[in-house]
Amino acid sequence: MNNITVNIAYKIEASKLHKSFRNFLYNTLINNSSKYKKLFDLSMIFLVISTVGILIYEVKHTLPAYIDYFEYFAVGIFILEWLGRLTISYESHKQIINDYEESQFLNIKYRLYDSIKIITKKKFEYIFSLSSIIDLLAILPSYRPLRILRIFLLFRLFKVLKYSSSLNIFTRVFIEKKLELTLLLLLYLLVIFFSATIIYIYEGNGLNPKIDTFIDAIYWSFITVSTIGYGDITPLSDAGRAATIILILAGYTVIAFFTSIVTSSIGEKLDSIKQSNTLSNIKKLKNYILVCGYGKTAQVLIDNLKDNNYNFLIIENNQSIIEEHQSAKVNIIKGDATNISLLKKIGINKNISKVIVLTSDDTINLSIILSIRSLNSSIPIICRSNRVKIKDKLLIAGANKLIELNDIASHVALGYLNSPVAYEAIDDILVDYKGAIMSEIEIFDNSNFKNKPLDSIEFENFNINFIGIVHSTNKDDFIFNPNKKTTIIHEKDYLIVIGYEKTINEFKTYIQSHKVES
């Protein structure tokens, strides 16, 4: 029995079908960034609202039979959803495999019973979680013998909350302002109780036939303080009217306080809401570039990155700079890039391909580099250095490349001094949109040109300048204008060419279409 179960567990682990099924479940039920989940959530919201709508319609109308089938269908989907969530909540077969391997390692007898105990415990943990209970409440009242509990069908509406993340913000506001709101509630209750007592003492003795019990007094007090004032119970004595005036004034005050607490709290939250939106957007991106500091240099960099559809995230500490750029559709978060926990949060180990550190303060740059290096030792870091003397320290800290503003600018100035025409031409080459571009064309594994001499490529048919080749064996060594008869092309070599976008694309297509048929 043990062996059979363990074997099945291993088979499941190895099964591609199982893996893709799990992925499918994960993407429809859990993964917020998946488009399936969005579609699924929308259809669930539709099902909930339509079935509740039917419940309301049913009160005064008799429904055709097929509506029942619709209800069954909806419940069927709800059940499937719940089962799916139950399945994905814990990977049972992995538990079995782990336990089995551990017992093998420790050389003790494997007991299936132990694994099952853990699995059952985990599954029950899920079943009794809030989210699962809401799901179950949406399903169970449909069961015929439980039809009496039909009113619980309204609990389906809670399911809608589950599918909408923005409601979390409100819950968070209430949780954070718990103290203020509790005080306010106490004040509210006190005022109600106070006025109810006054009116009961003065009018409950038979003066006012509508105030018979203390509950009547409380009800009147509540209706008045909330400024609803049905008018079914009205005070008749002077004392009662005086109490009403106080009550109304107090009621306004309480409502005003309540409103201001909630709005100011939401206002405070707004920045962090935006931030968390940016963060969750960022989590969906792959291979993005992290830019620390948003100054003039960063602006030029970001404009170019944007034009060329790179993904990037900016961390900036200065609120006014952030506000200036927030509308410009850039991912920007407020924060201190030296903060290790922030760097962790944005996924420095997972999604980031490069880091550019651009603040104007070298000590901050140094600290940022060290924070990044403490989390990730291999990610490429390009750093701005503002003083010549600090250069070495930034390199020791772990920067891969330094950018010195004055150094670069003085080089450029000299370039213009010595050969202005050539210099401008090169500048044009590097900035893509101004005509001619310099391009690196990779030779793929399946290329037909692999292991052939350079002259097998018909350069002369294209209006491009072939400048040279970079061999995959030594990427630092650029061979200028090599001999086309004797130079052999290898896979992953790069051909460096200058030309116009159109001709380069033609050439690229030509190179890439010559591949070995497999």
Next chain:
Amino acid sequence: MIIIFGYSKLAAQLAYRLKEDKKDFCIIEPEQKCFDFASNDLYTDNIHNFECYDDDELISLGLKDNVTTLFCMHNDFNKNLFVTLSARNLNKNLQIISYCNNNNDSKKLKLAGASTTINPYETAGLKIFRQIHKPMAVKILDDILYKNTPLDIQEIHISKSCSLNGKTFDNINLFEKHNLIFLGIQDKEISNKFIFSSRGINHKIDEDDIVVVLGEKENISDFKKDIYL
């Protein structure tokens, strides 16, 4: 002769490089404090404490005839603008390279007569972008431009006696002979814009055009000798 106006950090770097290249240059610095810095750094003995409000000061340094290039590197944009305008008025053929830190200032400087403007923030931002976008191309061009490699990009002014004068691109096999790559040409007749050879237009080379070639330094000088036989 080259003049650097304003002794900013950028100017100091520039002066250092000019000294390395053994170029003849002088520095003008209106403020006493920076003037002292400049004197301490000793990149040149030729430092003047001029306000430059008076054209005579510039003329006394030979701006009208002796000076080929003026770098306006002062941190104060308005001072740069003023000197750029004064210098352009004095000498129409002068190369003026001015410092600015944003695009609007760059436009104003160009209106005032600057041949080129340099915005360190922009150049650095572009440099980083290219580093990300085309690392290999940047490295190759950087090596050619700044490192001491045998490769060089040079511009060759075509004079009347040059053998290229009057020829079209297709007619020239001299480039191949010297293992050079012909990048393109700046044609005075058509526009001041640079035309790349890969444009595919069969262009006629005339007097006063500037031809830009890429290749090994030795080959370029051989090529020059060849065309000026």
